[in-house]
Amino acid sequence: MARRPQRRALDPAGPAALLPPLPPAALLPAAPPPPALLPGPAPGAGGAVLLAEVLLLLLRGVCPASPPAACPSAPCFCFSTPDTDQCRYLALHAPPQGLPEQVRNLSILGGNLTLLPGAAFAGGWRGEDDGEWTGDEDASSSSCAPRRPLPHLRVLLLTHNQVEVVEGGAFAGLPSLSVLDLSHNPLQSLSVSAFAFCPHLRLLRLNHALLSSPDTLLQEGSLANLSLTRLELRGNRLRDAPPGWTLPPSLRDLDLRNNSLRGVKGQRLDSFLPLPALRLQLTANPLDCQCASLRPLLRWQSNATWRVADARNLRCNSPARLKDALLRRLRPVQLGCPPNEDDDEEEARGWGLLDTSREAPDPQLETASYVFFGIVLALIGLVFLMVLYLNRRGIKRWLNNLREACRDQMEGYHYRYEQDSDPRRVGSGDL
Template identity: 30%
Template sequence: MLDLAQRIVLCALLGSVYASCPPRCECSEAAHTVKCVSRDLRSVPTGIPGYTRNLFITGNQISRIGPESFKGLENVTNLSLSNNRISEVESNSFAGLRNLRSLDLSNNQLAVIHPEAFTVQNQSLRELNLSRALYNHSSVMDLASSLRWSSLGTLRGLDLSDNGLIYLPSRIFSHLTSLQRLQLSNNSLVSIHNSTLSGLERLEELDLTLNALKTVSEEGLQELDSLPDTTLLLLGENPFTCKCGIEPFALWLNRSQGRIRDAEDLMCAFPVSMRNTSMLAVGTLTLGCHQRNAGADIALQTSYVFLGIVLGFVGLIFLFVLYLNRKGIKKRIYDMRDACREVWEGYHYRFEIDSGPRLSQVSSSGDM
């Protein structure tokens, strides 16, 4: 009889656990995991068990996340919302997830990100994945505001790869004082400037591979030097243009080899004559640029001086010839003056003759 009672209680417990699992989701209390994968969900399902620590709601048709989306899920530590169609994340959407440590929003279409979209109580969030998540370039401004206002002082890893980013707003990471890993690979970043990397006092790894960096300006080099000495950099697969002016960057690469994980793999992409040349060798190969330019400047200055001397000499000869022919020139000027005077007097005389008949006709017309 006792065994039967125990079985009934066990069945009841199992039934309650099964009943608490949302439709079209899979729940495992033993693994503290709930999966709602590719179920064509339009919103976050209700009735998710309170024991859930790992929540996967991926590959659905969810378009919006709000403060009501995750109520009663204080135990969730890992939340994946990847491969949905989320376009808007409201402020405090994850505030109730007091133990949230990892948030994955990759492969979405975030167009509107509210200022406190990533705020989590207790500042427990450690990893934020926004790879392939931004809808367009304008959403990066919303992201910058959210990173400032969402109290992410304990965030350790941020993934912004594969977003087509052309630029990053000034001081976008300045409030992420505990950030250790920043992934910016496979974007379209053309430069590092404007205090983009300000505030990253504990950064350990910065991935800038597969961007559009042709060189790094002196301002960008200063920003990279402002990072902690222990920061490892990745710069591969960028279209470095090895022409005059890249020497400071090439020299910096040689000086900073210990920090650049792929330093030996960095190659020139342009011009064609320098393609596949190691960037570490560019410093010694192109240092003659300035020497050649200096030689060209000297040659050009010499040409200008020589041209000035020639022109001055020609001018002196011309003045000397004028001086020798001053009497003849004077006579020609007088002759031209007399010829002009005769022409003018002839024209005046003909005008007076032609005007006589017209005047007589006018007077006779008046008499009539």
Template identity: 35%
Template structure:
């Protein structure tokens, strides 16, 4: 039976070997590594690709402030990191995301692509084999607002059923495409703050309702958008009254125009709008419905006046019609007379008969 000190030594040997292996694990040049946290950080190193030699057990990789292009070489380096759970690619001037760019990272849970210049996003750019992605940061990531169309397709087809946090703030979005959040079944936080939304139509509000109704406690952020507080803001105000507790920054939803309502909250501005703005039962503003009815009445009145004028002048109109008919008859008879009296026409007809 081995003595206790020898037994303790045997138990400590595996731990000592693991510690020595961790200490001797290589770190890529120009990067800082933490073996305890399994983190590799390469910040502002002017890297053009994912560095080689990243330890295979790395869980967090930070590549902020470089010029990394996600080409074949970088993708191959990423595919070697099977345990990577957090990838930070902030501020790398990335413009394109190809199909299944991150599919080789089965453990990826958090992806930060903020402060890039995305202009082309493949519909399957965010597909991860295991569907493990939970947090997607795209703040200041879109090169122009039109990129939201590509983004919408990638969110619908990206196998993001488990995504919980989506940050789309500071992207200049002017609208929410139909069905953009349709496949995000587990979304808990949606950040749409500081964009260019001037109003949210009823279709967009229906999209937000779908997000908020799926998961208990889900929340959305809409502050910092330049809302135009005209009659078109009424649907948003009514939605805020219903969903006040689910909008984390509801008090920050303020009007940017018109000048008379600037800096008022959306709810304050909705209460200050004219009486013509309340909504009718058909969904369109009542003032708009009234204007359509008034236009129809005016056109009908104009038609009646026109018919009445024709009726009053029926005799004069009849006389003018008869005069026009007689004039046309005289012109026609004169034309035939000139044709019959022309000798060349007579000779021509005689020759024809011969």
């Protein structure tokens, strides 16, 4: 008789005891699972054991195991990937410290970061609290290197944080930073060396951030030595474009939408000569459609229409007779420029005006054209019906003649068939 194998006693901790320990409870986004799922299974409860293992693995995936200092000291939202941290609408009075070195995206929204000191996101300058720091030292020297640099941080979003002062080297310790957003902050002081330690910065957003003194903050030269390709300055009440010498030579897109520009002065456009690939965006500005205000801009983009990316959407705000009129549909005479007789249209096309080939047609004109086309088709149909009515007798006679001709033809075919089928007409050779 075969011996039945003995059943081994199960470990009271179950397979869950073989898993590594969980991270601290502070890093978990939700409460731990119910205790009823954690103890070892009773006999016949294999499904519960499997469910417990799956839950534990999922919990480890939501917040991976890391030291307690992985998240900053201030409350933050932990995500499933260790390279993203977010702090939203928290009482932050200073940049968060203790960020992990592998973080790549940092978003702080709704804080109260009125001052961004040097190396604000890298733990400050080394030796600053040890008596070794002096304000006259060069920030690039080794004695004042950032304490905890973040070499992988690429995206830094700091919108709605009440930032007023940005000191020199505020973003030191972030060598890979490529996107920086300081929009919706009441900036009052922007140091010349504020972005000095950002060699790979490509996109800078300063939308609604220069309302206090936009011209002064831009002309301090804090952007000239950067490698920017796009600069956004929307909603800053700018009355003129920033001069070319304050912009980096690599700049390609300058967003000036939703400002107070009535035009662009010729001197400012001449300063853009060192920026051969620069494109402007000027929508939602109160443009003054007069010759003195717009002639420099129109001549600047006459040989390269791509220089004003949204030229098709530009509308006039003044004078009153041209309010909301599309700029591309106007003539130089309508702008108040001296008439040039026969060369008026040629000059207008040289300025990029009268270009309606790619514009959407007027809806009213399009509707009127469809109505006219329908009326023409209705008249043609009516004439055709009248012709048929007036010639009804002739048409009826023609149909009768056609029917009689078809009948005679069919009778001839029938007669030939009957003659061919008569057996008395079969020849002797066919028998």
